[in-house]
Amino acid sequence: MIAESLQRDFNQHIQFEMASSYLYLSMAAWCEQQGLRGFGNWMRQQAEEERLHVMKFFDFVLDRGGDVRLEAIDAPRHEWESPLEVFEAAYAHECEVSRRINALVDTVMEVRDHAANAFLQWFVNEQVEEEANVSDVVSRLRLVGADGRGILLIDQELSARTAPIPDPA
Numbered sequence: 001m002i003a004e005s006l007q008r009d010f011n012q013h014i015q016f017e018m019a020s021s022y023l024y025l026s027m028a029a030w031c032e033q034q035g036l037r038g039f040g041n042w043m044r045q046q047a048e049e050e051r052l053h054v055m056k057f058f059d060f061v062l063d064r065g066g067d068v069r070l071e072a073i074d075a076p077r078h079e080w081e082s083p084l085e086v087f088e089a090a091y092a093h094e095c096e097v098s099r100r101i102n103a104l105v106d107t108v109m110e111v112r113d114h115a116a117n118a119f120l121q122w123f124v125n126e127q128v129e130e131e132a133n134v135s136d137v138v139s140r141l142r143l144v145g146a147d148g149r150g151i152l153l154i155d156q157e158l159s160a161r162t163a164p165i166p167d168p169a
């Protein structure tokens with residue numbers, strides 16, 4: 001059984017992961033409106049990945065006999081100045097996700113919920129990858145600056161990102 005306080009925190013995190021998916025979908029729309037389908041594809045796949053994160057928390061709360069309570073999601077930002085600004089915003093967002101995962105780990109350690117701690121360790125590792133993936137695109141966008149050909153080259157690379165594969169149940 002999951003503690004009431006942990007159930008509340010996990011439900012809040014379900015909302016935040018869903019808001020992340022919503023934000024990346026909004027970023028995908030903006031990129032594609034600029035004719036940058038590769039950037040849009042990357043963001044679409046990222047939105048899918050966030051939905052998988054939602055479902056991991058969703059299933060964990062239910063598996064522990066908890067109550068999933070979905071909360072309202074605010075409209076995400078929908079305009080940016082450049083692909084670089086989009087990815088800088090995505091990087092800042094991922095750092096915030098990491099901060100929240102770390103705070104959840106602190107909480108589960110306080111209440112000595114070892115199963116929840118084991119569950120969260122997957123996310124601790126995942127966030128290293130999530131930050132690195134976005135940071136890599138930010139670095140390359142900074143390198144090319146306003147050079148349209150450079151941006152189109154990165155766009156082409158990002159079009160290769162494929163759909164995330166859910167973990168086997």
Ligand code: FEO
Nearest residue numbers: 017050053097130
């Ligand atoms: Fe679900 Fe990108 O963190």
